[in-house]
Amino acid sequence: MFSNFIQNLLNTGGQAQAMQRYAQITNKVNSLNGPAEAQNPLDTIYPNTQKVNNAPSFDEVLQSTRTSNFGTLLLDPRLKQVSANLVKEAPQINFPNALQEAGAVQANTQPATKSQILNVVNQIAEKHGVDEKLVQALIKQESGFNPKAKSKAGAMGLMQLMPSTAKNLGVQDPYNIVQNVEGGVKYLKSMLNKYNGNVILALAAYNAGPGAVDKYDGVPPYQETQNYVKNILANYL
Numbered sequence: 001m002f003s004n005f006i007q008n009l010l011n012t013g014g015q016a017q018a019m020q021r022y023a024q025i026t027n028k029v030n031s032l033n034g035p036a037e038a039q040n041p042l043d044t045i046y047p048n049t050q051k052v053n054n055a056p057s058f059d060e061v062l063q064s065t066r067t068s069n070f071g072t073l074l075l076d077p078r079l080k081q082v083s084a085n086l087v088k089e090a091p092q093i094n095f096p097n098a099l100q101e102a103g104a105v106q107a108n109t110q111p112a113t114k115s116q117i118l119n120v121v122n123q124i125a126e127k128h129g130v131d132e133k134l135v136q137a138l139i140k141q142e143s144g145f146n147p148k149a150k151s152k153a154g155a156m157g158l159m160q161l162m163p164s165t166a167k168n169l170g171v172q173d174p175y176n177i178v179q180n181v182e183g184g185v186k187y188l189k190s191m192l193n194k195y196n197g198n199v200i201l202a203l204a205a206y207n208a209g210p211g212a213v214d215k216y217d218g219v220p221p222y223q224e225t226q227n228y229v230k231n232i233l234a235n236y237l
Helices: 004-011 015-032 058-064 070-075 095-107 114-128 132-142 163-168 177-194 199-208 210-216 223-236
Strands: none
Touching: 114 132, 114 177, 132 177, 132 199, 132 223, 163 177, 177 199, 199 210, 199 223
16 A cells, blocks of 8 residues: 555654655645545535536525525535625715715815705705795706806805895805805795795795885786796796
């Protein structure tokens, strides 16, 4: 079984050296015959008697759990071969990042998305008891949701506040999304209160001023104001 060299080592008490040499020779022979497949420790529990050419689908594996206990499902090496697609989850925004994003939007240090603007609008509208859909329709008409919008007359921001109106409402930065919407919603709310909740008159007053509405005892005969009210109501109702 052993070579004369190894047998002599065994006879002279060099058993450990002999077995080490034998192991080296065996490894050398195996390497010449080709790399051996790594032995899976689970194979001693579940011998793989045949190769699986077609891996079971993910649904089939799930079906097998109905008849297999949990331990068997974990140990069965056949269930490691599953046809399934891996989907990468979108990174979750942690709390510090969310605060940083909110602060950036409020400070206008980065362009705000429409969803962020709507979130601000909805919160402020709820705060002042104004229908958020009405505020959204008004902003769409006034600025098209552009926080940097400025009219030829000098109206500024999302809700197109005139400089004097912004000052009276305590708005220090009309291009700040939060300040602009806060001031605009407060002004709209005051017009709704003045005209006992009449949305048409409140919108007309927002555009032409309450003085013009009072003068004509209704929507002023201005083409711009009449179209303004119609367009907002079309998006609101």
